[in-house]
Amino acid sequence: MRGVMKKTSLAMxxxxxACTPSEPSSPPANATSTPAPTATTATTTASxxxxxxxxxxxxxxxxxxxxxEKSAKTVPDIEYVPTPTNVVxxxxxxxxxxxxxxxxxxxxxxxxxxxxxxxxxxxxxxxYDIDPVRVEESRANAKKAGVENLxxxxxxxxxxxxxxxxxxVTLYLLPELNVRxxxxxxxxxxxxxxxxxxxxxxxxxxxxxxxxxxxxxxxAKKLREHYVYLWKTPLKKTAAKK
Numbered sequence: 001m002r003g004v005m006k007k008t009s010l011a012m013x014x015x016x017x018a019c020t021p022s023e024p025s026s027p028p029a030n031a032t033s034t035p036a037p038t039a040t041t042a043t044t045t046a047s048x049x050x051x052x053x054x055x056x057x058x059x060x061x062x063x064x065x066x067x068x069e070k071s072a073k074t075v076p077d078i079e080y081v082p083t084p085t086n087v088v089x090x091x092x093x094x095x096x097x098x099x100x101x102x103x104x105x106x107x108x109x110x111x112x113x114x115x116x117x118x119x120x121x122x123x124x125x126x127x128y129d130i131d132p133v134r135v136e137e138s139r140a141n142a143k144k145a146g147v148e149n150l151x152x153x154x155x156x157x158x159x160x161x162x163x164x165x166x167x168x169v170t171l172y173l174l175p176e177l178n179v180r181x182x183x184x185x186x187x188x189x190x191x192x193x194x195x196x197x198x199x200x201x202x203x204x205x206x207x208x209x210x211x212x213x214x215x216x217x218x219x220a221k222k223l224r225e226h227y228v229y230l231w232k233t234p235l236k237k238t239a240a241k242k
Contacts, residue, residue, distance in 0.1 A: 080109055080134060083172055083197050084214035087226050088113050091195045094210065094230045095168050097121045104128070104166040106158040106173065106181070111138030111151065113170050118147040127153045128161050163188055172197040179203065186235060194231040201229070205236040 083091075091113065097103070099122045105114045108127030115138075118125050129135050135155045142151040159180060163169060164187045171178060171194065178201040185194055200206060209229045216224045 080131070081172075081217045082109060082112065084226065085112075087197055087212055087214050087228065088116055090210060090212050090228050091170060091197060092117055092120065094208070094228060095170075095193045095195050097123060097168065099123050101167045102126075102165055103168040103170065104161070104163060105170045106161065107171070108138055108153065109134055109172075111141050111153060114151055115142050115145050115147055118142075118150040119145050123150065125151050126166075127151065128156045128158050129153070130155060130157060159184070167192050169194045170197075171195070171199075173199065175199045175202060182235070185231075185233070188233045190233055192233045194233070196229040196231075198227050199229070200227075201231065203238055204231060205238050206231050 095101075095103075097117060097120075101121070101123045103114055103117050103123060103125040105111070105125065105127045108114060108129045111127045114125035114127050117123055127138050129138065132155060135153050138151075138153040139148070142148045142153065161184065163184045166188060169185065169188065169192070171181070173181075173196070178196060178199055182201070182204065188194075200209070206229045209227055212226045212228060213223045214226045216222045
C-alpha cells in the first residue's frame, strides 16, 4: 500500500531499500477483541507495506517523487508492497473517520489509503513518501479519483514530518520504525488515532487489534493473515521487560 524511508545515517534491514524483513508478529486467533501482542513479538526484520517483505511479511514501503529542496534522498529504505483493499477498508473502519478528521499516511506508497479515505469520508489527507516514483503515482491516483483538492502528497522523510495537525495517522512500517515515530506520535492531540497494518509498536499498548485474511503480495491467489493495530493518544506506555 505504501512506501517508507529511513534516514541516510541509519543502516537498517528494512524493506524500503535492500534488506528483507521477517514476517509480521502473529496474534492469537481471538485477536479481534483481545489486546494486541506486544511489539517484542514482532522481529526487527519483519516486513511492512513499505519494507522488504519476506514470504508472509507485509509489503514494504517505497517513496517515489522528485526530491524536495530539503532532502536529496530518493532511494527508499524498504521495498514497496501495497496494502490489500480489504485491509485498507478495515483500517479506515477502526479509525472511525469523519469529515472533520485530518489523516496523515507515513510511507504512503500509491496513496490508496488516503485516497480511499478522502473519497469515502470527504476528509483532508496528506501522504508522505521518500520515493519520487511513488509520489508521482500517488498524485496521479488522487487526481484520477477526483480528490486532488483533498489529498496532498509530499516527498519527505517521515521522521521529519510534524504530525501535530493530524487526528489520524496510518502506518505500514517495520516495528522498529514505528518505535522511532513515538516522539512524533506523542505530539498528536488527545484522542487522535494511529492505525498500523501488520506491525505493532514496542512499549506502547494498543487499544485493540484485528486479524484479517487477505492476499499475499507475492501470490494474489494465496491468502495470509494480516493484522491491524489501533492506538489512541495519549499513548499507553508499557513497562519495559526485565
